[in-house]
Amino acid sequence: MAIFRSSTRDVPDDTPCVPRHVAIIMDGNGRWAKQRMMPRVFGHKRGVDALRETVKACDTLGVEYLTVFAFSSENWRRPADEVSFLMGLFLRVLNTEIERMHERGIRLKIVGSRDKFSAELVGLIEAAEARTADNTGLTLSIAADYGGRWDVLNAVNRCLAEQPARAALTEDDIAPFLAMNYAPEPDLFIRTGGEQRISNFLLWQLAYTELYFTDLLWPDFGLGAFNDAIAWYQGRERRFGRTSEQLQATSGC
Ligand code: FPP
Numbered sequence: 001m002a003i004f005r006s007s008t009r010d011v012p013d014d015t016p017c018v019p020r021h022v023a024i025i026m027d028g029n030g031r032w033a034k035q036r037m038m039p040r041v042f043g044h045k046r047g048v049d050a051l052r053e054t055v056k057a058c059d060t061l062g063v064e065y066l067t068v069f070a071f072s073s074e075n076w077r078r079p080a081d082e083v084s085f086l087m088g089l090f091l092r093v094l095n096t097e098i099e100r101m102h103e104r105g106i107r108l109k110i111v112g113s114r115d116k117f118s119a120e121l122v123g124l125i126e127a128a129e130a131r132t133a134d135n136t137g138l139t140l141s142i143a144a145d146y147g148g149r150w151d152v153l154n155a156v157n158r159c160l161a162e163q164p165a166r167a168a169l170t171e172d173d174i175a176p177f178l179a180m181n182y183a184p185e186p187d188l189f190i191r192t193g194g195e196q197r198i199s200n201f202l203l204w205q206l207a208y209t210e211l212y213f214t215d216l217l218w219p220d221f222g223l224g225a226f227n228d229a230i231a232w233y234q235g236r237e238r239r240f241g242r243t244s245e246q247l248q249a250t251s252g253c
Helices: 029-035 040-061 073-077 080-103 119-132 148-162 171-177 223-234
Strands: 021-025 065-072 107-111 139-146 188-191 210-213
Touching (some): 040 065, 148 171
Parallel strands (some): 021 065
């Protein structure tokens, strides 16, 4: 397994002009539908279209990893019919999109707990991951029944199960057990829908990520909006704890 550098333990050699890893909270589907007098779930359907466009945009730009929050550990609290619609949507998307993704060379990963998913959904997830495992293009990670605290606790507990005698753990001990151990930390985080919070997404991994918020509702987030986010990112000075003067030697984008 590749070992990725930690933003808190190492200073990165360079900060990429094209983010290697983009993480997105796709918020605003319900409001988008409500504005059109449609049921909330209609917004989720259109959310899949917006996701397809963003996957293409990342692929074209050379982003290596795209991670999207499709369903949080806390989303089980939503009305039962909406939860059930979302589970059905995941099934449909896995069934209908996987060949198209495979043709584009996309590697699909689903991160989060699978304990509450139906056997059918777990089977499709496993098949989709296996089908695309050797692809070398964009890695698309869909976080489903994912929570940042779940991820950290799960990693600590799995680490301790392997090494019960350990009195203290380091970052290097825990990192291999995190759900996204196959990816570098995100360079750019995007949240649509106007809220400015992390909502228990990649709590560990977002330590030094640039955070971009937009009022656009997720179904309205297209190529132009994606490019705006990239342009904003390229104007950021990523200091990783250092001073601006220390960065003068390194060139910007
Ligand atoms: C947040 O909007 C969105 C979700 C909880 C679901 C996200 C799912 C998709 C975009 C569909 C993607 C599907 C797959 C299979 C990856 P919200 O419902 O909280 O909107 P609101 O804030 O306007 O109520």
